[in-house]
Amino acid sequence: MTRIMPKPAVSGGLGRIRTAVPVTLLLLGIACTGPGVTRGVRGALPPARPGAPVPRATRARLALPARVAVELTSVARAPEVAIVDSTGTFRRVTAAGDAVRLDAEPPREEVIVRGPVRIGEALHRGDVRVTGGARGELRTIIEIGLEDYVASVVAAELPIWSAEPAELEAQAIAARTFAVTALRARRAAGADLVLTDGVLDQAYCGAYEGTSSAGAARAQRRLEAAVRATRGLVLMRGDSLEEARYHASCGRHTANFADVFADEVRELGAVGPTGVHCRPCATRAAAEQANGAPDATRPLGWIARLEPGDLERAGAALGLDGPVTLLAPARVDDAGRWLEVHVAGPDRALRVEPFDDLRAAIGYGVLKGSAIVTTLPRPGRPIGAEGLTVQGRGRGHGVGLCQEALRDLAREGWSAARILRHYYPGTRLERLPVARD
Numbered sequence: 049m050t051r052i053m054p055k056p057a058v059s060g061g062l063g064r065i066r067t068a069v070p071v072t073l074l075l076l077g078i079a080c081t082g083p084g085v086t087r088g089v090r091g092a093l094p095p096a097r098p099g100a101p102v103p104r105a106t107r108a109r110l111a112l113p114a115r116v117a118v119e120l121t122s123v124a125r126a127p128e129v130a131i132v133d134s135t136g137t138f139r140r141v142t143a144a145g146d147a148v149r150l151d152a153e154p155p156r157e158e159v160i161v162r163g164p165v166r167i168g169e170a171l172h173r174g175d176v177r178v179t180g181g182a183r184g185e186l187r188t189i190i191e192i193g194l195e196d197y198v199a200s201v202v203a204a205e206l207p208i209w210s211a212e213p214a215e216l217e218a219q220a221i222a223a224r225t226f227a228v229t230a231l232r233a234r235r236a237a238g239a240d241l242v243l244t245d246g247v248l249d250q251a252y253c254g255a256y257e258g259t260s261s262a263g264a265a266r267a268q269r270r271l272e273a274a275v276r277a278t279r280g281l282v283l284m285r286g287d288s289l290e291e292a293r294y295h296a297s298c299g300r301h302t303a304n305f306a307d308v309f310a311d312e313v314r315e316l317g318a319v320g321p322t323g324v325h326c327r328p329c330a331t332r333a334a335a336e337q338a339n340g341a342p343d344a345t346r347p348l349g350w351i352a353r354l355e356p357g358d359l360e361r362a363g364a365a366l367g368l369d370g371p372v373t374l375l376a377p378a379r380v381d382d383a384g385r386w387l388e389v390h391v392a393g394p395d396r397a398l399r400v401e402p403f404d405d406l407r408a409a410i411g412y413g414v415l416k417g418s419a420i421v422t423t424l425p426r427p428g429r430p431i432g433a434e435g436l437t438v439q440g441r442g443r444g445h446g447v448g449l450c451q452e453a454l455r456d457l458a459r460e461g462w463s464a465a466r467i468l469r470h471y472y473p474g475t476r477l478e479r480l481p482v483a484r485d
């Protein structure tokens with residue numbers, strides 16, 4: 049779902065520093081007695097009224113975490129992490145066996161530096177916690193307020209300089225909902241209640257800083273206004289949070305959650321959106337077809353050329369006896385998205401595998417989506433030493449909100465609520481209270 053990862057602007061200092069608050073535990077899905085507003089809407093965003101009582105009939109079992117933990121996966125591979133703390137002091141955390149050491153201090157289990165902090169060029173409006181592992185690696189985790197996290201995700205997922213308010217608001221609601229459902233799934237699985245900053249979860253690269261120009265300052269104000277307007281708002285399906293997946297572009301029609309995330313349906317009982325027609329993508333796809341070429345600035349179509357080495361790697365990942373020598377669709381959804389494929393190795397024994405396993409083996413950046421237009425050699429024909437060319441349309445898993453269409457529909461005047469209602473049919477918006485720490 050990562051589309052755009054803008055480099056945070058560099059500023060001289062930490063700027064708008066907030067008072068540091070203690071690291072708190074995550075509280076998810078607990079009984080809530082605190083203030084808050086829970087209200088479903090159909091046409092517009094519910095007003096933010098944090099002081100209003102929760103209506104009796106909808107007194108929430110669900111509550112949002114006040115803070116979330118986000119692991120910086122790129123920093124984790126470094127032998128040390130350099131942090132500028134909230135006083136502007138440069139601090140260095142290094143591995144010390146399976147522990148960590150802050151500057152010259154003795155090793156300890158974990159180091160917490162109160163925020164906001166700067167790591168590299170990125171400003172994080174939260175505390176940073178660094179722990180050590182058995183192999184001397186570092187885990188660098190930002191403990192950050194949920195709404196600050198949402199603002200950072202929106203800034204990383206959208207080109208916010210040119211984004212309409214409805215675009216920012218819809219993305220904020222989807223990002224907030226996604227974060228909470230991801231953490232709940234992790235809790236159910238007994239895993240760490242930690243989000244990551246990469247494609248496995250949502251793009252996060254620190255706070256957006258509108259310090260480089262008047263335009264950047266305006267963009268920051270629009271971003272903050274959108275997050276404020278949607279504060280606490282999530283997508284609900286019945287009594288549950290929606291699986292609010294989103295992706296860069298669907299190509300023409302979005303995918304069924306149950307088709308793409310069948311494991312989560314089976315193992316966690318997860319429920320998500322069904323596929324819907326996507327007019328902006330369909331229009332663009334028709335134009336690309338008529339022109340015989342992808343759009344120059346916002347292409348839907350893509351071509352991947354898989355070399356013999358790629359096919360070798362894919363064969364190994366799928367457990368074949370050598371490189372992939374045959375590929376053909378086995379199960380296709382209504383939009384032409386390949387869900388399962390027939391594959392064979394040199395022994396020509398056909399097997400059925402999830403297409404996503406092939407994408408994972410070859411790289412999501414190479415096979416950008418699963419709506420495949422055609423391949424060369426054609427599907428089912430032997431693949432030789434020349435490799436395989438795959439032509440597709442759309443980027444990402446195709447489930448839920450289509451960011452490509454989000455931009456177009458917001459410019460047409462659609463509200464965030466209307467856009468979300470279209471891409472997550474059968475859901476409603478609710479403003480959930482925040483759990484007390």
Ligand SMILES: [Zn+2]
Nearest residue numbers: 298326329450
């Ligand atoms: Zn679309």
